[in-house]
Amino acid sequence: MKHTLSVLVEDEAGVLTRIAGLFARRGFNIESLAVGPAEQVGISRITMVVPGDENSIEQLTKQLYKLINVLKVNDITQIPCVERELMLVKVNAIAANRAEVIELAQVFRARIVDIAEESVTIEVVGDPGKLVAIVQMLNKFGIREVARTGKIALTRESGVNTEYLKSLEAKV
Template sequence: MKHTLSVLVEDEAGVLSRIVGLFARRGFNIESLAVGPAEKQGMSRITMIVAGDNRTIEQLTKQLYKLINILKVQDITDIPSVERELVLIKVNTLPENRSAILEIANVFRAKVVDIANKYLILEVTGDPGKMVAVENLLKQYGIIEIARTGRIALIRTSNVNTELLKSKLNNYSLS
């Protein structure tokens, strides 16, 4: 199972290196990694996606707390949260398929950030499922390059689990 870990750290040199080293020594791959300034000056938030069972993630969390400069570690996998990624996709655009690509961009609320005779670059922001869906639709036109950020996430203060709501709505509409 994939887990989303939110780690609050002091913004000091070497913190990320120590975290990555801890995971590497234990043979764990970090599937997604995003780092940026947090709400207070001198602090950063690291969001990681890591595969493992609950027991393994619990052990990793305990090991993280032993590292210098770690302030808070949360496994937010099962906590209602808002998750976002950003992807830039350069797509081959022949005159006959440009309007179809622009329609896909419109449906996914993507921004055209660069356009040329044979290519365009789209900026897509959203949850990880949206990233996969737009990429799958654009493959048929020829994706030239793709750059994807790591996932970022914050716990929902409202405590509303939108994934649970989506599944209930889908089940309701199928009946």
């Protein structure tokens, strides 16, 4: 199972290297990683997606807390969250299919950020499932390049679990 960890760290040189080293020594692969300033000056939030079972993630969390600059570690996998990723995707778009590519981007509420003679670059923001879906739809045109950020996430103060709501909508 993939786990999403939200880690607050002191914003100091080398902290990311120490965390990555800890993961490497334990044989964990970090599938997604995003780092940026948090709500307080001098604190950064690291959001990472890591495969593993409950026991291995618990052990990893304990090891993270042993690192000097780590302030807080939360496994937010089962907690209602707002999750987003950003993707830029360059797609073949000749005159014959350009309108179809642009229409598809509009359906996904994506933005065209560059148009060239034979390609279009699209910016997509959304939950990871949305990004996977648009890539599947754009594959038929031929994808030239893809750049994705890691997943970022914050827990929902409202406690509303959108995954649960989606499952209810599917039943109706």
